[in-house]
Amino acid sequence: MTEDTSVRDYLRERFFPHMWCPGCGHGIVLNGLVRAVKELGINKNELVMVSGIGCSSRISGYVDFHSLHTVHGRALAFATGVKLSKPGLNVIVPMGDGDALSIGGNHFIHAARRNINITALVMNNRTYGMTGGQCSPMSGVGIKASTAPYASIDNSFDCVELARAAGATFVARTTVAHVNQLSELIKKAIGHNGFSVVEIFSQCPTYFGRKNKLGGAVDMLKAFKEMTVPLGSEKKKGNPALFERGIFVEKELPEYCQAYDQVIARAQKR
Ligand code: SF4
Numbered sequence: 395m396t397e398d399t400s401v402r403d404y405l406r407e408r409f410f411p412h413m414w415c416p417g418c419g420h421g422i423v424l425n426g427l428v429r430a431v432k433e434l435g436i437n438k439n440e441l442v443m444v445s446g447i448g449c450s451s452r453i454s455g456y457v458d459f460h461s462l463h464t465v466h467g468r469a470l471a472f473a474t475g476v477k478l479s480k481p482g483l484n485v486i487v488p489m490g491d492g493d494a495l496s497i498g499g500n501h502f503i504h505a506a507r508r509n510i511n512i513t514a515l516v517m518n519n520r521t522y523g524m525t526g527g528q529c530s531p532m533s534g535v536g537i538k539a540s541t542a543p544y545a546s547i548d549n550s551f552d553c554v555e556l557a558r559a560a561g562a563t564f565v566a567r568t569t570v571a572h573v574n575q576l577s578e579l580i581k582k583a584i585g586h587n588g589f590s591v592v593e594i595f596s597q598c599p600t601y602f603g604r605k606n607k608l609g610g611a612v613d614m615l616k617a618f619k620e621m622t623v624p625l626g627s628e629k630k631k632g633n634p635a636l637f638e639r640g641i642f643v644e645k646e647l648p649e650y651c652q653a654y655d656q657v658i659a660r661a662q663k664r
Contacts, residue, residue, distance in 0.1 A: 404428040404438055406458045413452055417611025419570040419596030423488070423517055424453050426576035434581055441484045444473040446498060448490040449524045450517040450596070459486075467497030470505045473512050481511070481651035484584055491518040491532040495553060499531070506560035509588045510650035515580065516553055516591060519598040527601025538605045557591040558643050564590035565643035569618035570597065572639060582641070587649050595622070595637070 405428065414420050431441065441459035445451035447466035454461040460483075464472045469487045477485045494502050494516045505512060521539060522528040529539040534550035557565045564586040566579045576594060583590035597603060597614035608614055623629045625640030 415600045417599045422570040430577045430580035444469045446493040448493045450490040453488045470501040485512045488515045492522045492530040496531045503560040506562040508650040513583045513590045516593045517596045519596045521602040523598045553593040563588035566641045567593040569595035571615045571618035
């Protein structure tokens with residue numbers, strides 16, 4: 395169902411001003427998300443946002459959808475229950491990199507494996523911002539954090555490759571410095587019939603930026619432009635420091651709720 399509405403209708407303005415630090419990238423994700431939802435014309439009563447814990451997860455409080463603010467790392471487990479009980483609803487799960495890929499890493503892999511029609515937005519700022527800038531699984535070697543004052547020795551991994559290997563049927567990456575692409579990818583992810591993942595590089599100037607002497611928010615946004623290239627760019631060849639942006643996986647496979655309905659139908663015939 396569609397409705398004619400303005401972007402502000404998707405916001406819970408009574409909860410503003412928001413809690414994010416000046417220059418945090420998460421507000422740009424919120425902007426891209428509500429614009430994507432408006433352009434898709436989705437009735438907000440048909441949208442559910444389920445989040446865990448962290449600065450990124452606070453998005454669920456600012457959108458006027460049905461929202462569940464759950465426990466750290468378990469948002470996808472709650473979202474799976476919502477989707478299975480009401481498959482007609484659109485379910486979106488905003489997560490930070492720690493929430494999605496460390497504490498919630500197992501849920502992430504298995505939601506992808508099942509291909510359940512949920513959209514996961516992984517807002518990767520390479521730190522645990524809300525709790526004071528600890529190392530996350532995406533921080534990487536050489537990064538300073540409150541738990542690594544002499545620099546991390548932990549390798550990070552690639553969220554896109556993990557999602558692809560686990561079976562997600564829509565996998566994309568962009569940054570908050572690429573706002574049009576951000577909104578377009580979120581739109582495509584919501585419209586995809588299966589588990590969709592959009593990794594979004596987002597800046598945390600308060601901890602990640604300050605501890606690693608990366609300058610302010612504007613400098614970090616510029617860095618996102620310099621460290622990423624469109625998927626398939628010649629510049630990427632032989633340059634492991636560059637990250638590609640775009641759609642890495644987009645394919646149709648049986649969706650979990652639909653497959654489950656078929657099981658019920660088979661059982662009822664017996
Ligand atoms: S601590 Fe970092 S991630 Fe959290 S709101 Fe502040 S800038 Fe954003």
